[in-house]
Amino acid sequence: AWTTRAQPLSLPNPLAEEAHRRFLWTAPLFAVGIALYFGSAGEPHTLSASLPIAMAVALRLTLRTYPPARMILNAMIVVAAGFGVAKLRTEWVRAPVLSQPIRNAVVIGYVERVEHRADNTQRVTFHVVEIEGLAANRTPKRVRIRLREASAVIRAGSSIRIVARLAGPPPPAQPRGYDFARAAFFLGIGGVGYALSRPQVIESDGPQPIAVRVNTYLQKLRAGIGQRIERALPGETGIMANALMTGERSGISQETNDLYRDAGIFHILSISGLHMAIMGGSVFLALRTLLAAWPAVALRYPIKKWAAVAAAIATFAYLLISGGAHPTVRSFIMILIMFLAILLDRPAIALRNVGLAALVILFVMPESLFNAGFQLSFAAVVALVAAYEAHQAHSRRRRQSGIREPPPGWIMAGLRATWLFMLGTIVTTIIAGVATAPLAAFHFHTSQQYSVLTNMLAIPVSNLIVMPAALAAFIAMPFSLEVWPLALMGFGIDLMTWSARQVTALPGAVAAVPAFSQTALQLMVLGGLWLCIWRRRWRWFGIPIAGLGLFAAISSPHPDALIGKTGELVALRDETGKLAAIKARRATYEYRRWLEADGDARKPEDAWSRQPFRCDLDGCTGRIGPHRIAIPRSPAALVDDCRRGGLLVISFPRPSGCRTAATVIDYLAMRDHGTHAVYLNPDRTMRIETVEQFRGHRPWTLAARAAERQARWAEARRSHSSGSDKAADRNASKALPSSPFERPEIENDGHPLYWWP
Numbered sequence: 001a002w003t004t005r006a007q008p009l010s011l012p013n014p015l016a017e018e019a020h021r022r023f024l025w026t027a028p029l030f031a032v033g034i035a036l037y038f039g040s041a042g043e044p045h046t047l048s049a050s051l052p053i054a055m056a057v058a059l060r061l062t063l064r065t066y067p068p069a070r071m072i073l074n075a076m077i078v079v080a081a082g083f084g085v086a087k088l089r090t091e092w093v094r095a096p097v098l099s100q101p102i103r104n105a106v107v108i109g110y111v112e113r114v115e116h117r118a119d120n121t122q123r124v125t126f127h128v129v130e131i132e133g134l135a136a137n138r139t140p141k142r143v144r145i146r147l148r149e150a151s152a153v154i155r156a157g158s159s160i161r162i163v164a165r166l167a168g169p170p171p172p173a174q175p176r177g178y179d180f181a182r183a184a185f186f187l188g189i190g191g192v193g194y195a196l197s198r199p200q201v202i203e204s205d206g207p208q209p210i211a212v213r214v215n216t217y218l219q220k221l222r223a224g225i226g227q228r229i230e231r232a233l234p235g236e237t238g239i240m241a242n243a244l245m246t247g248e249r250s251g252i253s254q255e256t257n258d259l260y261r262d263a264g265i266f267h268i269l270s271i272s273g274l275h276m277a278i279m280g281g282s283v284f285l286a287l288r289t290l291l292a293a294w295p296a297v298a299l300r301y302p303i304k305k306w307a308a309v310a311a312a313i314a315t316f317a318y319l320l321i322s323g324g325a326h327p328t329v330r331s332f333i334m335i336l337i338m339f340l341a342i343l344l345d346r347p348a349i350a351l352r353n354v355g356l357a358a359l360v361i362l363f364v365m366p367e368s369l370f371n372a373g374f375q376l377s378f379a380a381v382v383a384l385v386a387a388y389e390a391h392q393a394h395s396r397r398r399r400q401s402g403i404r405e406p407p408p409g410w411i412m413a414g415l416r417a418t419w420l421f422m423l424g425t426i427v428t429t430i431i432a433g434v435a436t437a438p439l440a441a442f443h444f445h446t447s448q449q450y451s452v453l454t455n456m457l458a459i460p461v462s463n464l465i466v467m468p469a470a471l472a473a474f475i476a477m478p479f480s481l482e483v484w485p486l487a488l489m490g491f492g493i494d495l496m497t498w499s500a501r502q503v504t505a506l507p508g509a510v511a512a513v514p515a516f517s518q519t520a521l522q523l524m525v526l527g528g529l530w531l532c533i534w535r536r537r538w539r540w541f542g543i544p545i546a547g548l549g550l551f552a553a554i555s556s557p558h559p560d561a562l563i564g565k566t567g568e569l570v571a572l573r574d575e576t577g578k579l580a581a582i583k584a585r586r587a588t589y590e591y592r593r594w595l596e597a598d599g600d601a602r603k604p605e606d607a608w609s610r611q612p613f614r615c616d617l618d619g620c621t622g623r624i625g626p627h628r629i630a631i632p633r634s635p636a637a638l639v640d641d642c643r644r645g646g647l648l649v650i651s652f653p654r655p656s657g658c659r660t661a662a663t664v665i666d667y668l669a670m671r672d673h674g675t676h677a678v679y680l681n682p683d684r685t686m687r688i689e690t691v692e693q694f695r696g697h698r699p700w701t702l703a704a705r706a707a708e709r710q711a712r713w714a715e716a717r718r719s720h721s722s723g724s725d726k727a728a729d730r731n732a733s734k735a736l737p738s739s740p741f742e743r744p745e746i747e748n749d750g751h752p753l754y755w756w757p
Helices: 019-038 046-062 067-093 180-186 210-232 236-246 254-263 273-292 303-321 326-343 351-364 366-370 372-400 410-444 451-479 483-504 518-533 537-554 588-597 635-642 667-673 702-722 726-735
Strands: 102-116 122-131 142-147 159-167 189-195 446-448 510-512 561-563 570-573 579-581 614-616 619-624 627-632 647-649 663-665 676-680 686-690
Touching: 019 067, 019 351, 019 366, 019 518, 046 067, 067 180, 067 351, 067 366, 102 142, 102 189, 102 210, 122 159, 142 159, 180 189, 180 366, 210 236, 210 303, 210 451, 210 483, 236 451, 236 483, 254 446, 254 451, 254 483, 273 303, 273 326, 273 451, 303 326, 326 351, 326 372, 351 366, 351 372, 366 372, 372 410, 372 518, 410 446, 410 451, 410 518, 410 537, 451 483, 518 537, 570 619, 570 627, 579 588, 627 635, 663 667, 663 686, 667 676, 667 702
Parallel strands: 142 189, 627 647, 647 663
Antiparallel strands: 102 122, 102 159, 122 142, 159 189, 446 510, 561 570, 561 676, 570 579, 614 619, 619 627, 676 686
């Protein structure tokens, strides 16, 4: 007994018990690497982006005999791979972006996409061939131009010449806001603006690029389908049917968009996973049922796999007809992986397939990680599939325990099927709503209180009437028999709109939610993933993690003052704690974004106020706690404000004679750093955050544009000093800034105090 060796104490190892679930963390870890790349302060070198992968692989090969180290290094490899893939994607799509506005840009290019707006305007995306006076290495690949009125000559594939006011894609309206410039960069859009002349059709110098020709064919096909839909269904019902069948949503009025958004069914209007699943699932079910009715085929061949292949082809055709937008591509990849699982005799509805789809999408389009549609789609799908797997496990345990229920009669079976359908709709709506609520609040700053009720009414209509009728219309179009399916589809759309109106008319249907930090959102997402991925009891730790994120969201600070990107729009908090701003020209959009982020449901037209300001002809003043804020509008006010402290906001470069102890935000600071947010710390000191502070020096940011301007001005000065070529001198003079606001020497030397723009 004395020689008996004591046995080591065996403790439960949750990771070992759930080893088969570890793969599900691959996509989240890959997303962490992508987030680290986009969160970097500067653009990493391509070699440095690949170095972490090499180091992690080397360590993994060295420590392959140590299981804990092996698991950690596997995670590091996935994170490093996400970082490297995001960098490679950036380099793959890199294209010039306009660094400064061009007042009269003569654009020559091919029409790629035409979006018809509800106000009889058009937004056109051009594949640029040339912008006169702009060097080829600085010419954007695509530009998006808004036409003041619809033009009949604008058609997909047309070669167009147009004069427009162009500028680089705008930065976010406030720090940590939605970054349209980043999204435009990955779409190849390097300039946006509005037309100054009517478009003219010209003869192209050479053959169209293959991509333009393919896109032209698809756009003409979509336009033809849209015309037939609108002939059968006139009015906005036909426009909405066109949106569901071809993805052309631009004609839907803002009132209808707001109605569906407030009702919590805005996702129905955009082609996403729901529509792809219904379309592909309908083809799969119909074809499999048809083949199963043919015994000679059903008993000899794998009709389930045949139906899966046909459904995959049908969803691909739907992808092409719907325009191939990024959300639709993501949905197609998800559905394709489900059908591939059927071909490989694997379960189609499984969390592993969802993780694999997310991994493929992030590998192909890493920028999708920050897209609201991507986040909302996968949040809903992960929660629903996790609930489905838990239900299947529970049913399996009941069967193994020997519990059997007597078969019901046909009446009770019908009632039970109806009850289960209604209960399933309610439960799935609640699960999807809870999973997507934090993301919807983060991106859209609203909470739909009765979205469960609206989805209970609208989703069955969409699943059983609208989308099957759309599939029938597609099948009937070659035979010119689409009128009846489209009439049924229009009835379903009107029914959904009616239900949305009834629900939004209820008191308190929509609540405004103030913006909160990304850290809070990340904690809530981590808690949700922890709860959905693991299966043992320790998964319940996800609830306190999500609760911590909710607490962080509630306690997120809000700015006490906001200064717009031009200095014309300045907002302070009034006595009620709401943002109030002096009315400024061309600042309605920016002010609307500020109000939404502040959780303020007012419209800009109702929120303009001078209450927290004291204004006269020379400017305005206000207070941020104990600090004075001055907005001079005349030289006399500037002289007086420069002698005082506090915060000084001037919409032109700071004059060299303005020597003051005040914190100065001038034109150059706003041009190079975007909107400024001012916070009052607990010790009553001011803290200032800017848009560029959270964007870093990236190809799509203002810092990159400023660096390009400095390089171009330096090159122009060198060309002037050489004087060897008159043509070079003329081109260099065109490259020099035409306004003293844009001269780089202002940043260092400034102007005398008496100078005034």
